[in-house]
Amino acid sequence: MARTLYDKLWDAHVVAQREDGTSLLYIDRQLIHEVTSPQAFEGLKLNGRKLWRRSASKATPDHNVPTLDREKGLKGIKDKVAKLQVTTLDENCKEFEIEQFDILDKRQGIVHVVGPEQGITLPGMTVVCGDSHTSTHGALGALAMGIGTSEVEHVLATQCLVATKQKNMRVNLNGVLPEGVFAKDLTLAVIGKIGTAGGTGYAIEYSGNCISGLSMEGRMTVCNMAIEAGSRAGMIAFDETTMDYVKGRPYSPKDSEWDVAINQWKDLHSDPEANFDKEIQMDVSSLKPQVTWGTSPEMVIDIDSEIPCPRNESEKLALEYMGLQEGMKMEEIKLDQIFIGSCTNSRIEDLRVASSIVKGNKVSSNIKRAIVVPGSGLVDQQAKEEGIDEIFTEAGFEWRSPGCSMCLGMNPDQISEGQHCASTSNRNFEGRQGYKGRTHLVSPATAAASALSGNFADPRGS
Numbered sequence: 004m005a006r007t008l009y010d011k012l013w014d015a016h017v018v019a020q021r022e023d024g025t026s027l028l029y030i031d032r033q034l035i036h037e038v039t040s041p042q043a044f045e046g047l048k049l050n051g052r053k054l055w056r057r058s059a060s061k062a063t064p065d066h067n068v069p070t071l072d073r074e075k076g077l078k079g080i081k082d083k084v085a086k087l088q089v090t091t092l093d094e095n096c097k098e099f100e101i102e103q104f105d106i107l108d109k110r111q112g113i114v115h116v117v118g119p120e121q122g123i124t125l126p127g128m129t130v131v132c133g134d135s136h137t138s139t140h141g142a143l144g145a146l147a148m149g150i151g152t153s154e155v156e157h158v159l160a161t162q163c164l165v166a167t168k169q170k171n172m173r174v175n176l177n178g179v180l181p182e183g184v185f186a187k188d189l190t191l192a193v194i195g196k197i198g199t200a201g202g203t204g205y206a207i208e209y210s211g212n213c214i215s216g217l218s219m220e221g222r223m224t225v226c227n228m229a230i231e232a233g234s235r236a237g238m239i240a241f242d243e244t245t246m247d248y249v250k251g252r253p254y255s256p257k258d259s260e261w262d263v264a265i266n267q268w269k270d271l272h273s274d275p276e277a278n279f280d281k282e283i284q285m286d287v288s289s290l291k292p293q294v295t296w297g298t299s300p301e302m303v304i305d306i307d308s309e310i311p312c313p314r315n316e317s318e319k320l321a322l323e324y325m326g327l328q329e330g331m332k333m334e335e336i337k338l339d340q341i342f343i344g345s346c347t348n349s350r351i352e353d354l355r356v357a358s359s360i361v362k363g364n365k366v367s368s369n370i371k372r373a374i375v376v377p378g379s380g381l382v383d384q385q386a387k388e389e390g391i392d393e394i395f396t397e398a399g400f401e402w403r404s405p406g407c408s409m410c411l412g413m414n415p416d417q418i419s420e421g422q423h424c425a426s427t428s429n430r431n432f433e434g435r436q437g438y439k440g441r442t443h444l445v446s447p448a449t450a451a452a453s454a455l456s457g458n459f460a461d462p463r464g465s
Contacts, residue, residue, distance in 0.1 A: 005276035007171045008240055009206040012146035012271075016129045018163055028166045031128040033158050034114045035062035035101065037092040038413070039133025043156035044095040054099055055162040061123050062096050062103040064089045065113045066413045070376050070403035076107050085414065099159075104380075112379025112405040115139040115346035119223065120379055122252025126241045126268040131158055136346050136429060138229040141238035142222035143245055144271040146206075148235045169235070170280040172205035173273070176213040178288035183463030185356065186221035187348055187427065187446035189213070190228040191293040195303040197283060202234030205281060208273060209239050213287050219248040220352040227347045228429050231300040240272035294333050294459055295431050295444040297321035302431075306333055306449065306461050324433055325441050326421065333459040336443070339422035341366070341373035341400075341454040342436070345410035348427035348447050349378030351385050357451035358394040360462060366399030367457030374401045374416065376408040400454070412436045425453045 006014070018027040040062070047053075054060070067085035077093075080086040089106060096103040104110040104117060111117070115136055118124040126144035131137060133155045140147035150164065158164055174193055194201075207229050214222065222239050229237025239245075246265065249255050256264040291305040298321040304311065312329045313319040322328065327336065343349070343357050354377065366373050375395050377383040383405055386392050392402045409416040410428035417437030418424045424442050427450050428435075431442035445453070448462035 005274035007273040007277040034132040037064045037088040046156040068406040073404035109380040116378030122255035139227040142226040144241035169206040172281040173279040176211040186224040188293040202232040206236045220350045340424040342409040342426040344376030345428035347429045353447040357447040360451040369457030376403040
């Protein structure tokens with residue numbers, strides 16, 4: 004029987020079918036950070052439970068860590084709650100003997116950057132984390148899902164997850180992306196087409212020659228935002244690009260085990276005759292840079308378009324919150340802050356693209372703050388070796404230490420009330436980056452070009 008990639012991954016991990024229609028799914032890897040794990044560990048302690056498989060879990064702090072004064076370690080965290088969460092993660096990892104890349108470890112970073120970077124996430128795995136953007140890891144041919152705190156505890160104790168199988172959706176993206184258009188524009192365009200509820204109840208497989216032509220970094224950006232399309236999981240078939248990315252990483256299989264792994268991974272694709280419950284087709288050959296104008300990722304338009312007339316009360320309220328009007332051109336919006344970072348766009352490829360636009364230029368005097376936050380200590384190190392940090396700082400950007408930073412504002416990096424920020428993050432909900440702050444989602448290229456102009460600028464002309 005022909006099966007989809009999702010079917011194959013699911014079937015390989017089902018431990019038992021339950022009478023209520025749910026399944027018990029074996030979990031190969033759990034990634035842990037400081038925000039959603041304290042209560043999970045507390046539950047283990049209260050019930051006297053031990054870890055089922057200690058080596059299956061890896062941890063790193065990311066949401067609350069400051070991006071300045073990192074050399075001070077825990078002493079550099081000024082917020083008491085943030086410091087308590089990071090400290091608690093340290094203590095829990097020591098008590099339960101879980102390997103952690105702590106705040107001073109050069110491998111520390113955003114959990115969804117660190118996992119693939121270290122080879123902790125591998126093709127064919129089931130991967131969970133107490134964070135919705137765990138869908139990122141599906142780019143490696145894995146089934147990756149965000150889970151809740153009680154589920155974090157359940158996986159720690161049993162290495163299994165109670166889950167309901169989703170329907171299959173395939174998003175076929177064909178064509179070659181034009182110059183100046185990137186994976187972030189691609190995934191925003193998909194969300195703009197199907198809406199933030201378009202993938203609800205489905206596991207999304209991204210395919211087509213556009214996807215096969217993307218780097219692993221680009222594929223991770225696409226899968227990262229599957230959750231913004233309403234799906235818990237986005238995935239891409241295993242191919243040579245995946246193999247080349249995974250090979251030689253610290254936790255990847257070595258020697259004879261590598262050969263065994265490759266033989267298993269080569270089947271991680273949908274069979275030609277596999278049935279999908281829903282299919283979406285897009286030709287991206289003429290795609291333009293995308294910018295969100297509202298308070299949901301689906302409120303997105305081409306950078307050279309005008310803000311549309313509100314179609315419903317939600318869009319009307321979004322315009323009011325953003326302080327914008329229908330008919331405005333995106334280039335008319337004056338920006339206050341620029342953020343290049345997050346689990347969506349903080350990898351070395353993202354920083355290279357943005358720095359190529361910034362090089363030899365200066366941030367507009369209209370911009371109050373422009374920051375770059377690498378996704379991990381190793382991305383930071385590589386960028387410095389290539390001189391990328393100097394390109395940004397010479398232009399007027401601030402170069403920060405790894406962390407989630409301004410993506411969600413659970414740390415000092417926030418935008419102020421009424422300010423507009425061109426952000427490479429994944430969500431633009433009200434207050435996401437700071438109280439009454441106004442977030443516009445863009446690619447690193449668009450963020451860089453806009454930083455130089457002080458308003459939205461088309462990177463194709465940079």
